Amino acid sequence: MPQNNGLCETCQWVRLIRSDRGSEFLLCRYASEDPRYPKYPRLPVLVCAAFREAAAS
Numbered sequence: 001m002p003q004n005n006g007l008c009e010t011c012q013w014v015r016l017i018r019s020d021r022g023s024e025f026l027l028c029r030y031a032s033e034d035p036r037y038p039k040y041p042r043l044p045v046l047v048c049a050a051f052r053e054a055a056a057s
């Protein structure tokens, strides 16, 4: 996962997307629930009302 992602790093809504060229992006799946949230948030996200900590695996 890319570094310095802030809250997204431990959020249950995040997905790591890897392009064909090897670039990595964080996709916020909450954006499909609420269009006020960007699909690809500007990082690091320091404050986010939709943040939900992911359960430890």
Ligand code: SF4
Pocket: 007, 008, 009, 011, 012, 013, 014, 027, 028, 029, 030, 031, 037, 041, 045, 048, 049, 050, 051, 052
């Ligand atoms: S809900 Fe907020 S903290 Fe979670 S992935 Fe989306 S932007 Fe990041």
